[in-house]
Amino acid sequence: MKIGIVGVGQVGATAAYAMMMRGVGSEIVLVDRNADLAVAQARDVLDAAALADPLRVRAGELANLDGARVVVLAAGASQRPGESRLDLLSRNAEIFAEIVPAVVAAVADPIFLVATNPLDVMTQIVTVLAGRNGVAPHRVIGSGTILDSARFRTLLAAHIGINPAYIDARVLGEHGDSQVLHWSGAVAGNLTVAEAARQMGRELTESDRSRIDTAVRRAAYAIIQGKGATWFGIGAALAQMAQAIEGDERALITCSMLTEECQGVRDVALSLPRVLGAGGIVRTLTPKLDARESDALKRSAETLKEAAEGVRF
Numbered sequence: 358m359k360i361g362i363v364g365v366g367q368v369g370a371t372a373a374y375a376m377m378m379r380g381v382g383s384e385i386v387l388v389d390r391n392a393d394l395a396v397a398q399a400r401d402v403l404d405a406a407a408l409a410d411p412l413r414v415r416a417g418e419l420a421n422l423d424g425a426r427v428v429v430l431a432a433g434a435s436q437r438p439g440e441s442r443l444d445l446l447s448r449n450a451e452i453f454a455e456i457v458p459a460v461v462a463a464v465a466d467p468i469f470l471v472a473t474n475p476l477d478v479m480t481q482i483v484t485v486l487a488g489r490n491g492v493a494p495h496r497v498i499g500s501g502t503i504l505d506s507a508r509f510r511t512l513l514a515a516h517i518g519i520n521p522a523y524i525d526a527r528v529l530g531e532h533g534d535s536q537v538l539h540w541s542g543a544v545a546g547n548l549t550v551a552e553a554a555r556q557m558g559r560e561l562t563e564s565d566r567s568r569i570d571t572a573v574r575r576a577a578y579a580i581i582q583g584k585g586a587t588w589f590g591i592g593a594a595l596a597q598m599a600q601a602i603e604g605d606e607r608a609l610i611t612c613s614m615l616t617e618e619c620q621g622v623r624d625v626a627l628s629l630p631r632v633l634g635a636g637g638i639v640r641t642l643t644p645k646l647d648a649r650e651s652d653a654l655k656r657s658a659e660t661l662k663e664a665a666e667g668v669r670f
Contacts, residue, residue, distance in 0.1 A: 358382045358603045361422035361464070363456060364432025365389045368472055370398040371592030372429055373414060377402060380410035381600045386417045386425065389432070419459045425467060427599050428460055430483065433473035438582055445474050450482055450668050457486035466492060468637050470598055471499040472591055476532040477613050478665045481626035484615040496637040499613030501628035502528040503594045505536055506611045508576050509543075512569045516561065517554045519545060526550065527611045528573065529644065530627050530657030537654045538570050541647045598633060605635035614638050620655035625662045 360382040362369045366389075373385050385402075389395040395416035403414045422428060433449040453473070460467065469487060471480045480499030487497055505528035507521075514521035526543035528536050545553035554561040580587045601608035610633050615626045632639040646654060 358427065358599075359384045359386070359422075359425045360599060361386045361388060361425040361428040361460070361467075363388045363419070363422075363428060363430050363460065364473070365395050365398045366431070367586055367588035368591055368595075369429065369431035370402065371588045372431065372472070372595040373398070373402045374405065375592045375596035376599055377406060377412060377414065378409045379596050379600060380412075381596055381603060382412060382427075384413040384415075386415055386421050388417055388419055388422065392416065392418075419456075420463050422460060422463045422467075423465075425464050427470060427602055428464060428467045429470045429472060429595055429599070430456065430460075430479075431472045431595075432456055433479075438585075446478055446664060446668060449473055449475075449479055453479065453482055453486065457483055458490065461487055461490040461492060466496070468602060469497045470595055471497065471613075472595055474532075475664070476501060477626045477628070477661050478668065480613045481615055481661075481665045482668065484626065493637075494615045495639075497614065498598065498631075498633070498638060499532070499626060499628075500591060500594050500598065501532050501613030502530070502536060502611050503598070503628075504590045505532060505573055505576075507590065507594070508573045509538055509569070512572055513543065513545075513550055516565060516569065517545060517550065517559055518557050519553070524550065527630060527644070529611065529629060529650075530654050531661055532613065532628060534574065535653075535657035535660045536574060536628075537650055537657055538573060539644060539646070539650060540566065541650060542644055601633045602635060602637070607632050607634045607639060609633075609642070612638075614641070616641065619658045620651060622655065622658035622662050625658050625665065627658055627661055 365387045387395045387399045399416040473479045484497040509526045510521040510524045527539045530537045543550040551561045613628045630642040
């Protein structure tokens with residue numbers, strides 16, 4: 358499978374590296390407005406090829422993406438310390454208005470993986486721009502809360518004292534401040550996380566829940582404060598999504614897509630559990646929520662809807 362990555366700063370380059378280390382794809386083409394950066398990143402990633410699964414990694418232009426099945430969009434302005442993801446919207450919308458039509462002109466019916474913040478609104482923008490050129494909505498997928506969900510599982514696992522691989526816990530809604538931790542659906546084995554914690558001798562109190570919620574919600578801000586941006590986690594997440602597409606895995610991933618209706622809010626991009634396969638999103642699942650989660654998800658959808666409606670591109 359040929360993969361294109363547009364925008365090869367830290368996120369795009371790390372995604373390429375993670376794909377190579379996981380053996381995803383047969384060829385990766387790196388595209389950036391800074392051609393020298395694309396060449397340097399390609400050479401750097403390729404240096405590790407002898408230590409991983411061999412594949413072609415090269416720099417190119419948008420026209421060189423022909424034949425690609427997946428195109429990762431990681432271009433755009435970086436989030437500044439103290440800046441919310443939604444503050445990035447106007448700057449990145451202008452960038453994508455140029456990139457997306459050019460990609461669709463070069464690639465026949467691509468699957469887009471969107472990684473640029475503010476993620477959900479950018480996913481909606483890509484959906485509209487690509488749709489004008491015949492690309493169906495289920496082929497435009499934002500990384501969404503796949504990373505937030507991983508953080509949720511990791512923190513829960515640390516509290517309970519088990520491996521995070523055995524916890525299923527998801528973050529819904531916005532990849533940002535209004536995200537909703539799905540506590541009522543979080544399980545370890547066939548037990549609720551609260552019961553699993555109790556049996557492990559580690560009660561899960563309201564204080565613990567609040568601490569974990571804050572840590573998940575503020576994780577990106579803490580990393581940005583320390584080093585300017587996040588890239589390792591999202592790079593790995595993009596590689597996992599590309600792998601699910603390449604292998605038609607029908608993987609259940611919590612990711613973003615333009616959604617016809619969520620909690621009464623129509624036509625909004627946000628994260629829900631979705632089945633990801635060779636053709637993109639196969640199906641969206643509707644999680645069971647308690648009353649507080651339902652209200653919070655509605656507020657998250659309304660926040661994103663309002664932000665998207667204010668954008669012209």
